[in-house]
Structure formats: C-alpha cells, structure tokens
Amino acid sequence: MSLPGFPGGTSVTRLSVYSGRCADGLAGGTPHLHTASTEAYVVIGGEGELQTLDASGFRQTPLRAGSTVWFTPGTIHRAVNHDDLQVVVVMQNAGLPEAGDAVMTFPPEVVADPVRYAAAAALPAGAGADELDEAVRRRRDLAADGFLRLVADAQQGDLAPLRQLYASAVALVRPRVAGWRELWHDAVEQQARQTEEVLDALEGGDGSHLETSMVLESPPSESARWGMCGRLFTHDVSRPVILSGMRYPEEPAA
Numbered sequence: 001m002s003l004p005g006f007p008g009g010t011s012v013t014r015l016s017v018y019s020g021r022c023a024d025g026l027a028g029g030t031p032h033l034h035t036a037s038t039e040a041y042v043v044i045g046g047e048g049e050l051q052t053l054d055a056s057g058f059r060q061t062p063l064r065a066g067s068t069v070w071f072t073p074g075t076i077h078r079a080v081n082h083d084d085l086q087v088v089v090v091m092q093n094a095g096l097p098e099a100g101d102a103v104m105t106f107p108p109e110v111v112a113d114p115v116r117y118a119a120a121a122a123l124p125a126g127a128g129a130d131e132l133d134e135a136v137r138r139r140r141d142l143a144a145d146g147f148l149r150l151v152a153d154a155q156q157g158d159l160a161p162l163r164q165l166y167a168s169a170v171a172l173v174r175p176r177v178a179g180w181r182e183l184w185h186d187a188v189e190q191q192a193r194q195t196e197e198v199l200d201a202l203e204g205g206d207g208s209h210l211e212t213s214m215v216l217e218s219p220p221s222e223s224a225r226w227g228m229c230g231r232l233f234t235h236d237v238s239r240p241v242i243l244s245g246m247r248y249p250e251e252p253a254a
Contacts, residue, residue, distance in 0.1 A: 004214065006237035009188030011094035014220070017048060017085040017230040020137055022144040028085075029229030030140040031078040031147035032104040033165075035173050036180065037097055039077070040070035040090040048085035051078040055159060058151045063087075074166065076105055078147060079229045094237060095183040100176050102228060103169040104139070105146040108161065111168040123226060136226045187238075214245030 006012065021027045028048065041050065043063045050061040050069055053076040061069055063085060070090075071077055079085065091097050103111070110116045120142055123135050146165075153161045198209055218240050224231040 003240060003242070004194075004216065005187055005191055006094060006218070006240075007191075009092070009094055009184075009191050011091045011097075011237055012218075012235050013089045013091070013227075014233040014235075015079075015087040015089050015227065015230045016224070016233075017046075017079045017081040017087065018136075018140070019081055019084075020140075022141055024144065024148060026080050027082075028078060028080040029227075030104055030136075030143045031076055032102045032143065032228055033076045033169065034073050034097060034101050035103060035169055036073055036101050037092040038070055038072045039092070039097075040068065041079075042088040042090065043067040043086070044088055045086035046084035047082045049080045049082065051080055052076060053147070053151055053154060053162065055162065057154055076147060076150065076162075076165075078144070081230075085230075092188075093180075093184060094187050096180050099180060099183060100173060101180070103172055104143040104228065105150060105165065106142050107146045107149065108164060108168070110142070111146070111165060111172070114172060117172060132226050140228075212245070215243040216240035217243050 017027075018029055019027045031051075041063065043065055045065055048063045050063055050071075052059045052061065052071060054074060061067075063069070063079075079087070093101070104121060105111070106117060106120050110120050120139065123139070124131060127135065150161055150165065153159070201207070201209060218235040218237045221232075221234045221236075224233050226232075
C-alpha cells in the first residue's frame, strides 16, 4: 500500500508574488486559468489583490494576511502585488497543474496555435538567473496583454473572446487528459476509496487502521523556482518523509 497522500489529493506551495511591473503599471504574476483544478490562496503576509475574469465579469478581490480565497476551473486569475505579497497556495488534483492544467492568457492568435503557445510558455532550459528572469517577464507581459484585452471586451459586454479562449484552452489540454486521469486515479480517487474503506470499517466496529497512524513531512525545496505568479517554494508531497508511526504491512506474496 502506498503512503498516505497530502489531504484531499491536494498540493501546497509557498508563493512570493513577483514585484516587477507590467505595461499597465501593476506588479504581479502571469494571468492564467486552470481547466480541471480549483486553486486556493491563503495569504500569510503583505498586501495585494486578486484580479479575476469569468463569465460573470471582472472582479478585484483585496488580499492581505488572513485572506483565504479560492477559484474554480475557468476563472482567469492574476495576482497583483502591492506590498511583498506572500501566499500559501493549495491546489486541487496534485500533479495536474504541473502536467499542463494551467493555460496562460496569451493573445488569441497564440493560444489558438499549439506550437506558438508552447514556444511562448516555455522557459529556456539551463539558463542563468538573469536570462530566466527576462523570459518570465516576457511570458508574463504577453499573458497580461491578452488578459487586458479580455477584460476590456467583457466590460463592453462581449464575452465571445472569453469563450474563444476557453475553446482554445480545451484544445490545448485535450491530448493530456488520459495522463491526467492516471494521476487523478493514483491520488484523489485513491484517497476517496481509502476514506470509504475506513468508514466501512468503523461502521463494522473495526478500528485496526488506527494502529497504522503516521506523522509525515514534506520538506520545502532548497531553492525557489520561477512560477507563473512568482517565486515558488514547492513541497513534494508525493514523496514524504516518515517522522513516526508504523509502516503499512507488506502485501502478501501472490
């Protein structure tokens, strides 16, 4: 039996939102949406705002220490940094966002072309810090340009460009879905099955699973990496360290 996953098949990341400014004068991250996963922000320091766009329109939500905001698939979101914004990100469906669930809001002619989109989204492998920083800035500014166009159209009552973005996003991720399904089976669905088994056992008066309780830890990455919204300190919850508790018994030989 595999080790217990992080609660709910989620992932957790500490985010220091970018401070560089886009063409509209706002500092922050790269606007994007997720096609299959809900994302949550738990603000632990600083101040900023969350800009969102969906079929109900454009919204600005203030962010400060103690704010907890989450947004479902299809919500275009942009983290704006006013003063050293620090966030803990809790992400549904651990593994899917890293496997391409996020789609950035590049201009429509880019998002509609898988080859152009891949080139615009990629960061140079093996590049130094300065080159990576410049590549992140270019990617962010291109997505911000597309986002601001979408916002302007929506504020004029025209949601056709947003619907076209959704269609292009689906076309981009569709080839990945079979692989995503396997990730989901191994994480989220597996945890749901284990909870069902525990409930069945408890209903029958069986508490033997309590004797296999464990304490696990996922140490933070030693260095931050360039993410879409800022510098990320990730926690690999798929390979936790066992701090205490009994290991699961070995499965009997076939």
